[in-house]
Amino acid sequence: MSDPQNSPENPLGRDPHVLLRVISKFLIPLIALFAFYVQFHGDYGPGGGFQAGVILAASVILYALVFGLTEAKRAFPPRLIRYGMTLGVLLYGGTGVVNFILGGEFLNYSNLAHDASHGQHYGILAVELGVLVTVTTVMIAIFYAFGSRQPETSDEDW
Amino acid sequence: MSFLDLVPDWLLIHGPAFLMALPLIMAAVTAILPNKRVAWTSTFIVTAILTLTAFAIAIYNAEVGTTIYKMGGWAPPHGISLVIDALSAPLVLLIALMGFITVIYAMPATVAEIKPNKRAPFYAAFLLCIAGLLGMVVSGDAFNVFVFLEVSSISTYVLVAMGAARDRRALSAAYNYLILGSIGATFYVIGVGFLYMETGTLNMADMARILADLDGGSRVAKVAFGFIVIGLGLKLAMFPLHAWLPGAYAYAPTPVTVFLASTATKAALYLLLRFTFFVFDPSYTYVADVLMFVLVGLGVVGMVFASLQAIFQTDVRRMLAFSSVAQVGYMLLGIGIATTASVAAGYLHLLNHAIIKGGLFLALGAMWYRFGITRTEDFQGLGKTMPLTMGAFTVLGLSLIGIPFTAGFVSKLNLVYAAADEGWWWAVGIIMLTSILALIYIGRVLLAAYFQSPPEIKGVVVARNEAPLSMLLPMWGLAIASIIIGIDASAIVDASTRAAELLLGTG
């Protein structure tokens, strides 16, 4: 989507996307905030890494849909997304390896803190963080991959 | 044994989790490595470590017996357990070894077949496939098996589709494989769901105990068994459900075909063995009926029809793919007869066939690499232009037919003995018939290679152009292994017998 036609003679008249842009500027941070809410409340209610990751990715995808793929790629560069995928998997696997180094089986969180229940708490937080990062970056990467295949529709064709 | 003294203790104890976690983590790392040399080196190191670990675990298992590893410290049945027993240890070693051999072979092959910017993700997907297969085989929890089954299947769909750079039919082959493979995995999940409803647990040993207490269970367990057999049958290319296999084997990149042909269907067969004899028991009437009519029936029909179809193929890769479907029929026949000897023979054929088919596809890949050969007519004069490669192909081809002193002969002989013990002479006859059919389709290729002169291109006879060393070593390694097994099969027959006794002794 090219830059909206906000010419000085006609500030709001010819731009067909002003409603979308204003509302999504308002909503995208709220969606991201909700994603983090879901992430941290996975312990106490429905939620957790996968759901939060998808919601966070949805906020980025909404940004890309409204403001254009090039803008989105400037804000969230594809290289960073690729590294993020690896980082997420390493967070999860790394937690397992750390548990195993501290004694005990692979992914046995009990040894991470002074007693078992705190250890489990920290372990779950760490792996859910890994899942969040992986799912967000994978969803954004899928969107970039599909979205880059076709040229974007210009405003006149809408 | 002295080899075990060299291996650190933690590796033997945490071996199953290590086998699963190392390729998974390294796959994520390999995907972002800069260029293909570094990616190949990391894959090579990972598969070498996996093979050594699998070897150590197999020897440790032979000494110590069944080991159960509690994942995350939670005891089964509430936690996920990883089990290494006589059934899974040889298969773990097979998967790790074939992964290592494929990576050695893959160095020149991926240069020829995969675009440069896709090579690091290719190796990452390959490591994910190995991780999925290893996880499938060591897992002792039915749903964990599904997770790793899908990890390996999804990475396989991606790997097969990467053959599109070479041959565009790989895309629709990968799509067909995706649809059928997902249906198979979903059927498996439905079966596990019904089992969970019946037994209340997901741990396979616990399920076996509860089903034995219920003496076979109600109709829910019967339905579960049906769904699981069909779901796994789609994955292991049981006769009418094999439609994805020829396309996937023929059009995938050559290293992928080598790896798939030797491991993917074998892991699904392992799962079928595990569910049929360990979780369910052949003493339940519905299991015995399915074994008799479905597994034996479809196995036998598959043997004959797939061999007949193989004879009429012009493309050598499709011919070998149909031959794989026929060989799976042998294994299903062995499982279906359901005696210790026959299950041991089926398991032995599983291991042998992996070696033979892997080697055949290695040789075929080397021939494609040098000359672009895919059809039977193109084989003319290969005995003179690529003598070493053709030699390996010949040895492995004779082993596929079942000539004495080769691995194929040992497993077919054991299967014939097992069938004859039960008085199933018609099965013996069909085994002989399909061996003759194999002779026809392999013999056609060998005749063209040895008894025709090399073709002339623009009036110049094609010169000798042997495959590179990194391709020759793996294929001759497998060919020599098949001859060694043919001469002295005691180690591998022992392993198969132990596996069969584990399955049928407790049942």
Next chain:
Amino acid sequence: MFEWFSHFNYVVVIILMMTGLYTVFASRNLIKKLAGLSVFQTSVFLLYITIGKVNGGQPPILVKDKSYGTDDDGQALLDGVVQVAAGNESYILPGPGSDVLYSNPLPHVLILTAIVVGVATLSIGLALTVRIREVYGTIEEDEIESADFVYNLEGTAD
């Protein structure tokens, strides 16, 4: 006939499952096959989740117990009331023989995994469809087969 009401969930599952499978087999369009596959997988999710529901069960979260206290010896007054280590609160332990019934959380965990697997499969299927469209120019199965017919006759890729 009465089972159709009490086993309503299974009826719905079977209807969805067969619809999905039929769509996969009978469609000639690649996207429709993927849609059928999704419907088929969704029916399996329904199967798992509906069997986890216990009549009269509450979410599987420990109920904080305010009304029952401890007697002079420190023993709980009601069977099934436990002191959790991390604090001074008492919780009613749910389960058989207790006042509190809870729904089974395990199927939800299994289905979360299965949903993620389904999403991954769908995204790869769609990526393959996009590539097939780029290479063949069509996503109808019969047109793809006829385009490959020449290849298959000769058995060669060139």
